[in-house]
Amino acid sequence: MPKNNDMSSVNTNCASCSFRELCLPLGLNEREVEMLDDLVSHKCKIQRGEFLHRAGLNFQSLYAVRRGFFKTYILEKDGRQQVTGFFMTGELLGLDAISTEIHTCDAVALEDSEVCEVPFARLEEMSRNIPTLMHHFHKIMSREIVKDHGVMMLLGSMKAEERLATFLINLSRRFFKRGYSSSDFVLRMTREEIGSYLGLKLETVSRAFSRLQDEDIISVDNKHINIHDMDRLRNKVGNS
Amino acid sequence: MPKNNDMSSVNTNCASCSFRELCLPLGLNEREVEMLDDLVSHKCKIQRGEFLHRAGLNFQSLYAVRRGFFKTYILEKDGRQQVTGFFMTGELLGLDAISTEIHTCDAVALEDSEVCEVPFARLEEMSRNIPTLMHHFHKIMSREIVKDHGVMMLLGSMKAEERLATFLINLSRRFFKRGYSSSDFVLRMTREEIGSYLGLKLETVSRAFSRLQDEDIISVDNKHINIHDMDRLRNKVGNS
DNA sequence: TTAACGTTTTGATCCAGATCAATTCATAGG
DNA sequence: CCTATGAATTGATCTGGATCAAAACGTTAA
Numbered sequence: 001m002p003k004n005n006d007m008s009s010v011n012t013n014c015a016s017c018s019f020r021e022l023c024l025p026l027g028l029n030e031r032e033v034e035m036l037d038d039l040v041s042h043k044c045k046i047q048r049g050e051f052l053h054r055a056g057l058n059f060q061s062l063y064a065v066r067r068g069f070f071k072t073y074i075l076e077k078d079g080r081q082q083v084t085g086f087f088m089t090g091e092l093l094g095l096d097a098i099s100t101e102i103h104t105c106d107a108v109a110l111e112d113s114e115v116c117e118v119p120f121a122r123l124e125e126m127s128r129n130i131p132t133l134m135h136h137f138h139k140i141m142s143r144e145i146v147k148d149h150g151v152m153m154l155l156g157s158m159k160a161e162e163r164l165a166t167f168l169i170n171l172s173r174r175f176f177k178r179g180y181s182s183s184d185f186v187l188r189m190t191r192e193e194i195g196s197y198l199g200l201k202l203e204t205v206s207r208a209f210s211r212l213q214d215e216d217i218i219s220v221d222n223k224h225i226n227i228h229d230m231d232r233l234r235n236k237v238g239n240s
Numbered sequence: 241m242p243k244n245n246d247m248s249s250v251n252t253n254c255a256s257c258s259f260r261e262l263c264l265p266l267g268l269n270e271r272e273v274e275m276l277d278d279l280v281s282h283k284c285k286i287q288r289g290e291f292l293h294r295a296g297l298n299f300q301s302l303y304a305v306r307r308g309f310f311k312t313y314i315l316e317k318d319g320r321q322q323v324t325g326f327f328m329t330g331e332l333l334g335l336d337a338i339s340t341e342i343h344t345c346d347a348v349a350l351e352d353s354e355v356c357e358v359p360f361a362r363l364e365e366m367s368r369n370i371p372t373l374m375h376h377f378h379k380i381m382s383r384e385i386v387k388d389h390g391v392m393m394l395l396g397s398m399k400a401e402e403r404l405a406t407f408l409i410n411l412s413r414r415f416f417k418r419g420y421s422s423s424d425f426v427l428r429m430t431r432e433e434i435g436s437y438l439g440l441k442l443e444t445v446s447r448a449f450s451r452l453q454d455e456d457i458i459s460v461d462n463k464h465i466n467i468h469d470m471d472r473l474r475n476k477v478g479n480s
Numbered sequence: 481t482t483a484a485c486g487t488t489t490t491g492a493t494c495c496a497g498a499t500c501a502a503t504t505c506a507t508a509g510g
Numbered sequence: 511c512c513t514a515t516g517a518a519t520t521g522a523t524c525t526g527g528a529t530c531a532a533a534a535c536g537t538t539a540a
Binding site for chain 1: 314316317318322338339340378379381382383394395396397436437438439440478
Binding site for chain 2: 526528529535536
């Protein structure tokens, strides 16, 4: 899917943008938010197939997705890629590197996208003036990580249908939170990418979709998903 | 395994102890470490089968394991327990609640143990005087979470033997880091608990152990594990 | 010591999901 | 528009791990 394997495809074409949406929940005051606005220097456009960051490279920035869709994945020894996450409009990307300062995965745009770039060095620098800033940011980051963690943690013991239901419910919630329809959305990723993320083969993912459709719980038209019966979808998930 | 299901088994019998071991890597100065020593008010003894914290309860403290072994797990709707982690001497417990302030899992001692308790409220209060403290702590916590995350993330696509090899290598590294033998150790948890953690049945775990032993990679004497051939064990893990 | 109970191992069978294969469908490029 | 290529669906078969069952082993309490 990525068009190039070298660094030339890492986009650096940027323009200034606002970061208020992400900062307001932090409980910062007006002056502090203005400082942050200043800090977020870049609005980057990323074409489908281009990388936002690459595994092994130094952690420079956090990214807030303004528009579009990303996947992250790690490359295994044998060259296959293991998808580790999906990121939609309004979500935060780059957290894989907080602890090590080095990215552990590649991040690729699955459609033409736009992100806000937050240079981490400047964030740390500024947090000397706003003591609570770093605290809040780390808290946000922890929450994001734990949330995914919680979901993935439990996949181990789930059957294919449960995994897919969990995945759809998770996506649905995230679309809802961002102001989109929670019952009607387009999957930006392939069956293979879903499978990789869920630890299933693409054929199994496809069959699970078909079965959920046969049971009138969802309808599937290629990438377009409509959830008819959220309750029964939730019942598919055995866990707490 | 837990002897009681009510709160009466939450141990609160404590005495003061040092917290330096955990704080020195933070790069704090002598005065600050002394403040932390003061902050760590409690050294708790926890009997095998007792709870360190319970799911749903308010997040009060972080715990550093001084001696012993713990597991964490969540209860599913059907009552079965899904093991989410193991914690040995020197490791940090209670991180599941950083973001929500409420514990998402139970923590139970698998043998008689001793922990340092770090009241979180006092940690936050103190971090007003030492601005970098909270920053460092969140960083440590993020690292811990991401580390586990990374391991579990990849289990989905692994076969039983790969999962067990990953698990053993992980344990081995952690024993090594704490100054114990990395090739010779005792498993404090049952086959069922390992299975729950890895998304396998206890019989499958047992068979995987037997197969690794047949191949002269490890030897298993009930709970006692000896890793003869670390290289071949590592080769069992297909992933990066 | 023995008895009782929980844990581990091993065997036999079954089934969900992987694998292999063929067809249909969707999208981009000429 | 048509063609080429990748994505999705569906079918047939195979297999790793779940499940059921029984025996061996360990630990605790009487």
